[in-house]
Amino acid sequence: xKTIEELRVELAAIMHANGINLKLYLGTGNSQAREYWLADFxxxxxxxxxxxxxxxxxxxxxxxxxxxxxxxDLDYRTDTLFMYDLDERPTEFAELSDLLAGxxxxxxxxxxxxxxxxxxxxxxxxxVQSSVLFFKKFYPVSLVKRDxxxxxxxxxxRFSLIDQDILKVTGGFEVLMLGNEFYINDFGKFEKxxxxxxxxxxxxxxxxxxxxxxxxxxxxxxxxxxxxxxRKDILRAGKSRVLDLDVAxxxxxxxxxxxxxxxxxxxxxxxxxxxxxxxxxxKLLNDDYLTSELTHVDYETLAKNELAAIIAAR
Numbered sequence: 001x002k003t004i005e006e007l008r009v010e011l012a013a014i015m016h017a018n019g020i021n022l023k024l025y026l027g028t029g030n031s032q033a034r035e036y037w038l039a040d041f042x043x044x045x046x047x048x049x050x051x052x053x054x055x056x057x058x059x060x061x062x063x064x065x066x067x068x069x070x071x072x073d074l075d076y077r078t079d080t081l082f083m084y085d086l087d088e089r090p091t092e093f094a095e096l097s098d099l100l101a102g103x104x105x106x107x108x109x110x111x112x113x114x115x116x117x118x119x120x121x122x123x124x125x126x127x128v129q130s131s132v133l134f135f136k137k138f139y140p141v142s143l144v145k146r147d148x149x150x151x152x153x154x155x156x157x158r159f160s161l162i163d164q165d166i167l168k169v170t171g172g173f174e175v176l177m178l179g180n181e182f183y184i185n186d187f188g189k190f191e192k193x194x195x196x197x198x199x200x201x202x203x204x205x206x207x208x209x210x211x212x213x214x215x216x217x218x219x220x221x222x223x224x225x226x227x228x229x230x231r232k233d234i235l236r237a238g239k240s241r242v243l244d245l246d247v248a249x250x251x252x253x254x255x256x257x258x259x260x261x262x263x264x265x266x267x268x269x270x271x272x273x274x275x276x277x278x279x280x281x282x283k284l285l286n287d288d289y290l291t292s293e294l295t296h297v298d299y300e301t302l303a304k305n306e307l308a309a310i311i312a313a314r
Contacts, residue, residue, distance in 0.1 A: 017127035027120035056171020
């Protein structure tokens with residue numbers, strides 16, 4: 001995974017090189033079987049779209065709070081690009097990888113298809129040395145059909161009617177691909193666009209199996225086994241350092257902080273007897289219960305930056 005500074009440097013080297021090129025691909029169908037078609041631009045349009053899209057990415061990267069993290073460390077922070085690091089990948093990743101590698105597609109033909117069939121855009125920007133690919137979900141609001149009354153100013157006093165479909169290419173992205181890495185900018189849109197549900201369920205089941213094997217809990221009503229809980233919390237628990245601790249150490253901590261944590265202990269294990277207790281378990285596993293060394297006040301936090309990692313990056 002690249003740091004945000006490494007990502008900024010690599011993107012700038014591509015997007016601000018001499019003689020960069022842009023290719024726009026129109027995706028049709030859903031993520032499981034989406035096909036991409038090359039949009040045929042004239043030279044002037046290519047240059048204008050490239051210039052404006054690069055400007056939007058430059059603006060995005062100016063955010064000083066921007067950071068990168070693995071997807072399996074997914075939490076509730078904003079201003080973060082999450083690098084996809086699960087073993088199982090969405091089917092469409094292979095299609096996007098082909099586009100980045102230069103395996104072109106047929107030109108989008110308006111006689112054979114219609115812009116209303118477009119569901120996504122893939123924007124590839126290339127320098128002589130390298131390329132980056134941006135994925136955007138396509139929304140109907142970005143398409144203006146010719147059956148609407150559209151007037152354009154031709155001179156200082158006259159309007160003319162436009163009788164053509166208009167496709168708007170806006171800035172921003174949901175996913176970017178650089179090298180073999182995918183960085184997710186909007187996790188909610190990513191989930192919907194890439195048919196992520198089944199992959200997430202498979203990954204969550206692996207986390208639940210790890211928790212069950214730890215001999216830490218009694219899943220009294222099978223809420224844990226059924227996968228109840230926030231998807232973000234469960235995926236993040238897959239890397240839980242708490243599960244690496246001795247069970248007796250965890251139990252002692254829960255008993256000492258019973259008022260704050262609220263999980264019952266029975267027969268030397270955490271008793272999961274309600275959905276709320278499963279929620280609290282994931283907070284415990286994700287180390288979301290913290291105590292200030294200065295004021296000794298207890299806190300619950302949903303996002304943490306490790307000081308050792310910050311100091312090492314300086």
